[in-house]
Amino acid sequence: MPTDFTMQGATPNRAAGNSRARPFNEPGRADFTFKHHPARWMEADGELLPQLARMSHAPGVNNVDHFGDTTRAEVQAGRGGWTLIPLETCPESMTPDGRSGYVRIYQGRGPIHVTAWESPRRLGSRVVWNRDEVGYRNWLRYLMAEGYIAPPDPSVVDHMRQQLQARRDRKAAAADLNPYARQAVEQIDASLERLDAAWARVDNDTTPAPTPKRKRAVKS
Amino acid sequence: MANEVVYSGLGDLRLAKILNNEIQLLLADRFSLRTHPAIFQAGNIAGRGSSVLSVPQAGLQGFDLMTATGGEIAAAGNVALTDASADITIARYALRREISDLANMTDSIGLTVERLAADMVGGYEMAVTNAICDTIDGFTATAGTSGVDLSVDDFFSALFTLEQASVMTPYVAVLHPVQVTDLQNSIRAEGGALQYVAATQEMLSAKGQGFAGSFLGVDLFKSSKVPTANGGADRAGAMMGYGAVGVAEGSVRPIAALGGALQFPAGTVIAVEYERTSATALTAITGNAYFGTAILQDGMGVSVITDS
Numbered sequence: 089m090p091t092d093f094t095m096q097g098a099t100p101n102r103a104a105g106n107s108r109a110r111p112f113n114e115p116g117r118a119d120f121t122f123k124h125h126p127a128r129w130m131e132a133d134g135e136l137l138p139q140l141a142r143m144s145h146a147p148g149v150n151n152v153d154h155f156g157d158t159t160r161a162e163v164q165a166g167r168g169g170w171t172l173i174p175l176e177t178c179p180e181s182m183t184p185d186g187r188s189g190y191v192r193i194y195q196g197r198g199p200i201h202v203t204a205w206e207s208p209r210r211l212g213s214r215v216v217w218n219r220d221e222v223g224y225r226n227w228l229r230y231l232m233a234e235g236y237i238a239p240p241d242p243s244v245v246d247h248m249r250q251q252l253q254a255r256r257d258r259k260a261a262a263a264d265l266n267p268y269a270r271q272a273v274e275q276i277d278a279s280l281e282r283l284d285a286a287w288a289r290v291d292n293d294t295t296p297a298p299t300p301k302r303k304r305a306v307k308s
Numbered sequence: 309m310a311n312e313v314v315y316s317g318l319g320d321l322r323l324a325k326i327l328n329n330e331i332q333l334l335l336a337d338r339f340s341l342r343t344h345p346a347i348f349q350a351g352n353i354a355g356r357g358s359s360v361l362s363v364p365q366a367g368l369q370g371f372d373l374m375t376a377t378g379g380e381i382a383a384a385g386n387v388a389l390t391d392a393s394a395d396i397t398i399a400r401y402a403l404r405r406e407i408s409d410l411a412n413m414t415d416s417i418g419l420t421v422e423r424l425a426a427d428m429v430g431g432y433e434m435a436v437t438n439a440i441c442d443t444i445d446g447f448t449a450t451a452g453t454s455g456v457d458l459s460v461d462d463f464f465s466a467l468f469t470l471e472q473a474s475v476m477t478p479y480v481a482v483l484h485p486v487q488v489t490d491l492q493n494s495i496r497a498e499g500g501a502l503q504y505v506a507a508t509q510e511m512l513s514a515k516g517q518g519f520a521g522s523f524l525g526v527d528l529f530k531s532s533k534v535p536t537a538n539g540g541a542d543r544a545g546a547m548m549g550y551g552a553v554g555v556a557e558g559s560v561r562p563i564a565a566l567g568g569a570l571q572f573p574a575g576t577v578i579a580v581e582y583e584r585t586s587a588t589a590l591t592a593i594t595g596n597a598y599f600g601t602a603i604l605q606d607g608m609g610v611s612v613i614t615d616s
Binding site for chain 2: 115118149151154164169205217220221223224251268
């Protein structure tokens with residue numbers, strides 16, 4: 089067979105090979121649905137905000153079956169007084185990336201499911217997570233304003249106040265001798281004031297509803 | 309001087325690098341919570357007719373008090389028996405490896421088919437621990453403050469919640485490593501009676517994986533598998549008493565027709581099988597295990613949510 093010198097050698101397409109995103113060096117985390125219980129609240133910067141928990145979608149966890157069906161888990165959560173927060177409660181205007189829903193998936197050593205307000209970036213071989221706490225709290229306010237989560241019961245706030253008061257009493261006993269304890273008493277007093285102010289806002293129903301910012305939707 | 313025997317001249321008589329005889333494990337959290345006494349072992353579900361195990365709960369042994377009848381011949385009324393139940397649904401978890409004959413044959417460090425089979429036990433233990441950590445975020449009661457480091461006060465707060473609810477001991481706290489070091493930091497500033505308790509001193513020493521000591525009568529475990537909370541700003545560990553969380557398992561029934569092909573290493577519920585593909589000279593090792601975890605009684609635990 090004669091040699092054909094007219095054939096051109098192919099050029100390596102290195103850019104295409106390297107453009108594949110490397111997975112993050114982190115173990116996977118299961119998908120989840122947020123849920124809220126009327127007893128779970130937190131005071132954050134003078135505001136009472138719901139403290140959400142996660143209903144994991146991992147099979148075998150809290151009655152999620154081996155197909156990943158969460159029906160039984162949802163029923164159990166409902167019986168326990170939890171309210172499930174569906175993905176649709178998070179409009180695109182509430183997330184940093186302008187996409188609706190509150191779950192995002194990144195590729196690590198398995199799919200990493202996190203909230204829309206967390207995003208990973210590489211720092212050499214390490215993974216650093218950026219967190220948009222302000223954005224997350226804005227969404228919590230939105231959930232309250234839209235009626236997905238009812239305002240806190242006074243007994244819950246009383247319990248929070250009692251916890252702070254117990255902590256203050258314990259620190260105050262040592263405040264004469266221990267400068268750390270003295271400082272802690274001042275901090276707890278400030279927390280108590282913030283809690284009272286937060287409760288006053290809820291009680292007077294003066295919490296301003298956050299105005300959703302109109303963002304351009306990201307093309308998928 | 310010439311013809312010295314030097315390393316750089318022994319190209320055919322020296323190796324570029326050799327393997328150490330021992331494998332060093334890559335850094336990972338390998339502590340297992342599966343068998344801690346505070347975790348309710350609901351047993352094996354095999355041969356019982358369902359993949360869902362219901363743990364019956366009844367108000368017996370002092371739940372209802374005897375009441376005065378109000379008269380010598382007054383009729384005692386029936387008292388309704390309070391009952392409840394909590395379900396645990398098991399699911400299948402698996403780990404599979406495949407190794408070629410050449411890789412197996414040339415091994416000099418212990419990375420063989422047998423070693424890969426033994427690895428199934430560790431994989432199972434970590435899967436259960438991961439599931440338990442995923443479970444404990446969901447207690448109704450909470451302690452700690454979002455965005456604020458875990459302190460001794462938060463620890464007391466969680467402990468008091470359990471004590472006020474008369475939760476049975478032993479108590480166990482499962483915290484993220486950052487939460488444990490925050491607690492250590494807080495302990496450093498403690499004064500009064502607490503500073504003289506031996507456990508307080510012990511808590512300040514460096515901690516490896518898993519068991520991090522006992523503080524105020526609570527067994528402390530640290531695990532990097534403790535999930536995040538509040539948009540990733542916090543971690544949601546927990547303190548709980550015996551029976552707050554339960555684990556059920558399911559063991560694969562031995563199949564006589566397979567001879568000894570189905571193995572159960574170290575008496576576990578993990579079914580390990582080998583699969584030989586002669587055409588490609590590959591041996592696959594698959595471990596299958598079935599388990600489920602669930603909160604059994606919400607009042608027996610407290611989610612500890614603090615800055616991470």
